[in-house]
Amino acid sequence: MPADNQSVKEALGKKGAYGADLDLDRYDEGTKAPEQIDDLQSSGYKDYLEKVGVVADEMNRSGTLMFIDNGMSHCHASQQEGLEMMSTQEALRKYDWVKDYMWKAMDPAKDKYTAKSYLEDADGYFIRVKSGYHVKDPVQTCMMIKTDKTIQNVHNIVIVEDNASLEMITGCSTSHHANDALHIGVSEIYVGDNSNLSFSMIHSWGKQTGVRPRTATVVGKNSNYTNNYVILNPVGSLQSFPSATLAEGATAMYNTMCIAHEGSDIDTGGLVYLNGVGSSAQILSRSISMGGHMCARGRLVGNAPGAKAHLECRSIIMKDGGSTNAVPELEAHVADVEMTHEAAVGKIAQDQIEYLMSRGLTEDEAVSMIVRGFLSGSINGLPPALQSELDAAIEAANLGD
Amino acid sequence: MTEMLKVVDLHACAGEKEILKGVNLTVNEGETCVLFGPNGSGKSTLMSTIMGYSSIQVTQGQILFKGQDITEMTVDQRAKLGIGMMMQRPPNIFGVKLGDLIRASSPNSEAVLSSAPEFKMQDFLDREVNVGFSGGEIKRSELLQLTAQKPEFILLDEPESGVDLENIDLIGRKVHDLLYDGNCPGRQRHVSSLVITHTGQIMDYIGADRGYVMRNGRIFCSGRPSDLLKEIRENGYGECDSCQQIISL
Ligand SMILES: Nc1ncnc2c1ncn2[C@@H]1O[C@H](COP(=O)(O)OP(=O)(O)OP(=O)(O)O)[C@@H](O)[C@H]1O
Ligand SMILES: [Mg+2]
Numbered sequence: 315m316p317a318d319n320q321s322v323k324e325a326l327g328k329k330g331a332y333g334a335d336l337d338l339d340r341y342d343e344g345t346k347a348p349e350q351i352d353d354l355q356s357s358g359y360k361d362y363l364e365k366v367g368v369v370a371d372e373m374n375r376s377g378t379l380m381f382i383d384n385g386m387s388h389c390h391a392s393q394q395e396g397l398e399m400m401s402t403q404e405a406l407r408k409y410d411w412v413k414d415y416m417w418k419a420m421d422p423a424k425d426k427y428t429a430k431s432y433l434e435d436a437d438g439y440f441i442r443v444k445s446g447y448h449v450k451d452p453v454q455t456c457m458m459i460k461t462d463k464t465i466q467n468v469h470n471i472v473i474v475e476d477n478a479s480l481e482m483i484t485g486c487s488t489s490h491h492a493n494d495a496l497h498i499g500v501s502e503i504y505v506g507d508n509s510n511l512s513f514s515m516i517h518s519w520g521k522q523t524g525v526r527p528r529t530a531t532v533v534g535k536n537s538n539y540t541n542n543y544v545i546l547n548p549v550g551s552l553q554s555f556p557s558a559t560l561a562e563g564a565t566a567m568y569n570t571m572c573i574a575h576e577g578s579d580i581d582t583g584g585l586v587y588l589n590g591v592g593s594s595a596q597i598l599s600r601s602i603s604m605g606g607h608m609c610a611r612g613r614l615v616g617n618a619p620g621a622k623a624h625l626e627c628r629s630i631i632m633k634d635g636g637s638t639n640a641v642p643e644l645e646a647h648v649a650d651v652e653m654t655h656e657a658a659v660g661k662i663a664q665d666q667i668e669y670l671m672s673r674g675l676t677e678d679e680a681v682s683m684i685v686r687g688f689l690s691g692s693i694n695g696l697p698p699a700l701q702s703e704l705d706a707a708i709e710a711a712n713l714g715d
Numbered sequence: 716m717t718e719m720l721k722v723v724d725l726h727a728c729a730g731e732k733e734i735l736k737g738v739n740l741t742v743n744e745g746e747t748c749v750l751f752g753p754n755g756s757g758k759s760t761l762m763s764t765i766m767g768y769s770s771i772q773v774t775q776g777q778i779l780f781k782g783q784d785i786t787e788m789t790v791d792q793r794a795k796l797g798i799g800m801m802m803q804r805p806p807n808i809f810g811v812k813l814g815d816l817i818r819a820s821s822p823n824s825e826a827v828l829s830s831a832p833e834f835k836m837q838d839f840l841d842r843e844v845n846v847g848f849s850g851g852e853i854k855r856s857e858l859l860q861l862t863a864q865k866p867e868f869i870l871l872d873e874p875e876s877g878v879d880l881e882n883i884d885l886i887g888r889k890v891h892d893l894l895y896d897g898n899c900p901g902r903q904r905h906v907s908s909l910v911i912t913h914t915g916q917i918m919d920y921i922g923a924d925r926g927y928v929m930r931n932g933r934i935f936c937s938g939r940p941s942d943l944l945k946e947i948r949e950n951g952y953g954e955c956d957s958c959q960q961i962i963s964l
Contacts, residue, residue, distance in 0.1 A: 688809065691810045
């Protein structure tokens with residue numbers, strides 16, 4: 315998208331459509347020249363990485379790419395044929411055509427956060443799977459904020475060409491010193507025809523961190539895109555509304571699992587444009603409010619005949635003091651579509667808790683078991699590392715009281 | 716004989732409505748007692764009250780278990796004392812797999828899990844507890860869970876109802892194993908139970924030492940189970956009305 319600089323500059327003053335308006339001037343720019351790390355395991359970031367599903371020993375991974383603040387600090391790819399990994403700026407230098415993928419799925423003048431990324435030529439990760447290749451093990455990426463009072467401002471490009479497949483795990487985290495920071499991450503994701511991409515994002519931020527990811531995905535004919543999003547730890551203000559545009563016969567699945575702790579403000583979900591004939595989508599959100607604010611959004615737009623889509627937002631409220639919103643939206647522009655939604659907000663039914671207690675579980679154990687099941691139900695085949703993270707988060711949340 | 720369970724003048728409400736209106740009943744150690752009574756008379760409510768479900772509020776009276784007053788105890792405290800229950804209509808537990816619940820409720824869960832085929836439950840361990848289970852599957856799942864739990868006193872709410880002829884044999888044998896704790900029938904049994912039945916079919920497998928008849932929130936009479944069943948079969952519960960022999964203290 316040939317953006318004219320002036321309109322993007324003006325967008326710097328444009329609030330996001332949802333979520334609290336964050337003041338960009340409160341933060342410094344994060345460094346573009348962070349420390350370079352060879353071995354993640356001995357790096358001191360190991361625990362942070364594993365908390366967000368990124369394995370430090372890189373076993374059973376096709377590659378790992380890590381950003382600290384605003385620069386790449388680690389990039390290692392296995393000998394997987396057809397896979398390319400580098401920084402976005404490097405890709406722009408290497409291939410003439412990469413610029414055509416920049417700001418094509420995402421409008422830089424969308425709001426102040428995208429404008430900021432655009433105007434600062436943010437770097438990020440570039441992952442490409444060439445046509446005809448199926449990458450066996452997942453590629454993992456990590457976005458780490460190390461410096462307090464800074465903005466992490468990244469621009470990622472993922473391209474899975476025709477007849478190809480890729481699984482990505484991307485973890486984002488802040489170090490203990492960088493509680494009051496802001497993450498802006500623009501991700502533009504392109505899936506070709508007859509391809510598969512599974513994109514799992516796991517966030518673990520600080521109690522004051524502001525988070526404004528901006529993600530847009532274009533899915534080609536007969537391709538499948540799965541987007542998993544997990545946030546279990548406290549965060550300051552998080553707002554994200556990733557979108558996908560589907561071609562003929564394409565499918566998209568958005569699965570979200572969140573815990574809104576006291577002091578956290580989370581506004582997230584998924585938006586799918588069903589533009590192709592016979593395209594389909596499913597948006598599923600499971601959240602727990604532990605006294606925080608939780609808004610689960612889902613929006614389906616049916617633009618082509620034969621579109622089929624379902625939206626489900628379920629939320630359990632464990633503690634008073636916060637608020638929970640479920641905002642399901644269906645919009646159809648042709649007659650031949652089948653779009654449905656379900657939303658439910660409330661506490662866990664007492665008879666379910668007592669049924670488990672009648673088998674000898676304490677009330678805390680019963681509640682944890684139901685909550686764990688409720689949350690994991692949103693994502694099929696949760697990676698084992700995440701399962702134990704989920705258990706730890708539920709334990710830490712001390713749900714029984 | 717030691718009293719395992721003693722219910723004394725128990726009154727209880729669900730919401731505004733009084734459902735138990737002064738129940739008196741005793742189950743001695745090692746005894747199998749059956750509870751008859753027409754639909755809606757309060758049998759399941761009595762069991763839920765003994766188990767401690769908070770949907771029912773006790774307004775008067777006491778529940779004693781092995782001499783200890785458990786009326787105010789939570790459900791899990793009662794379970795830990797050794798009370799277990801097969802519910803007539805258990806709730807769906809979304810997100811919780813049957814196998815995981817069994818793992819959480821038994822120290823010896825691997826042995827129980829490997830016995831799942833005996834209950835025809837091997838394909839259900841990865842399914843959410845009770846969700847979409849058929850009537851007969853619910854009974855077998857409840858029995859497998861009770862087998863994991865190994866209670867000393869078991870409440871069985873219509874274990875055979877809705878079960879087909881082939882599976883009734885399975886259920887009967889498994890209930891027998893639970894009550895006789897795997898020992899030979901000649902020995903003294905250890906596990907006591909209170910069993911609700913309309914047809915008495917389950918008695919062919921477990922025998923029964925004493926029967927109670929419940930009507931309109933009270934126990935009307937007690938006697939030999941086979942005699943009571945014969946009377947109910949021949950004359951329905953009408954005779955109880957005219958008899959008016961309410962069991963009191
Ligand atoms: N929560 C409730 N609110 C109102 N009425 C209730 C509630 N729970 C039970 N009841 C009523 O209490 C009465 C006794 O119910 P219960 O389930 O104990 O009967 P039952 O003897 O087990 O009957 P069945 O043989 O049909 O299983 C019924 O009339 C039932 O509708
Ligand atoms: Mg009943």
